[in-house]
Amino acid sequence: MSVLATADQLAAALAARGEARSGATSPTSGLAPGLVQANLISVPADWAYDVLLFAQRNPRPCPVLEVLDAGSWESRLAAGSDLRTDIPGYRLWRDGVLAAEVTDATAAWEEHPDLVSFLIGCSFTFEAGLVEAGIPIRHQEAGRNVPMYRTSRACAPAGRLRGDMVVSMRAIPADRVADAVQISGRYPAVHGAPVAIGDPASLGIARLDAPEFGDAPVIEPGDVPVFWACGVTPQAAIMESRPPFALTHAPGSMFVTDVPDANYLV
């Protein structure tokens, strides 16, 4: 679909990016409702093919929304944007190890002027659809981050990149699980339908109460755990594969685009 944002939405997105550019560090959840937010991964040009191929081979966890040209920082998903400054927080990785957290990545870009940036879809897009349908999102209601787990399911390797799939978990009331499947399934370009439902062991997850990333889960009586492929997967693979340098967004601090969620609806 090619649905345009409203003037109000565009103003909200511009404000969100502008605040980040001015140094604000607050998370972006809830900003510019109805517009897509994206994960950022920037790597030296020499690594770009491996990252793009890894994403092509693992589209569920790695839905690529945009690949910028080497050295470019203005996203086509937001006119006038600047990926060096318009995200509230960044992480710098050296040889796969977290080296620094910064609120402005301009210096990192001066150090690596050939960075290729990947904007990757984020579960906020289908979560908005679930909320609209009245499906409770437990971690949102509790003000927590979504719980994420490393699975025993290996991603298809690509060049120097390899790693296991990471999933996010949402505990959904049993009588809404089918709705959650159908709604998220209508966003195949943004993680799509769940990869497993009801049995953590099927993904090699031993302890549901101890996620590797994010916060501990909130599970109400009658809830069923539902697992979606997670956008942390490519980041985890990149870290495992130890490129000399990588720049990512900080968790919860996403890139707010000008593109309505509806563009990714089938």
Next chain:
Amino acid sequence: MSVLATADQLAAALAARGEARSGATSPTSGLAPGLVQANLISVPADWAYDVLLFAQRNPRPCPVLEVLDAGSWESRLAAGSDLRTDIPGYRLWRDGVLAAEVTDATAAWEEHPDLVSFLIGCSFTFEAGLVEAGIPIRHQEAGRNVPMYRTSRACAPAGRLRGDMVVSMRAIPADRVADAVQISGRYPAVHGAPVAIGDPASLGIARLDAPEFGDAPVIEPGDVPVFWACGVTPQAAIMESRPPFALTHAPGSMFVTDVPDANYLV
């Protein structure tokens, strides 16, 4: 979805690839019904990133089903397959110009041992869904190739690759057009919903009776022209962009995979 082929389907696919390997040159339309057939484009490794990026930026005309590693010819979409021999006909391109048609690409691979092969989705997949729904496919009924047109709509360029989108046209009875949109829209990974309906001029197409590729259209009274993004687009872009060498399938001679169409259904 991860739907497995039946034993009969797998036997039919193996037979189709085996016949091509033995030198058969007949087109693959109608072989191994229910299984995906794919377009082939192989380029020297130096060009692979540009091709993959072009596809990422133009997913409607360029739905990538698989990218093989440089120098590999066994597709993951068909165990034991050999892309050098298992397609009934190949075209060799030098500097963007058709240089030869062959039934065995082994010599081309010896000349260019670093080829990276792209398997790209084909409209056979959604056409099967249209036929199942009782929607007439005029060119099939007339035993012709589908008419294809170069449009005035530029693809997003990527590296050295650029070109205009090519579309295929199917004339559909007015009271089945909505069905055709909905059915093809459920295959977003294989061209998806139409890009235009009813007005050739909206795509810069001046003469519906004179397609640039394929055969002249068959249009019955009461039919409406419906235009889909076409897998010839990346091939046209590669030819326009003149890589030193490229290998593609010959028109109508596709790679028959072991993967059911249903895997690309949303």
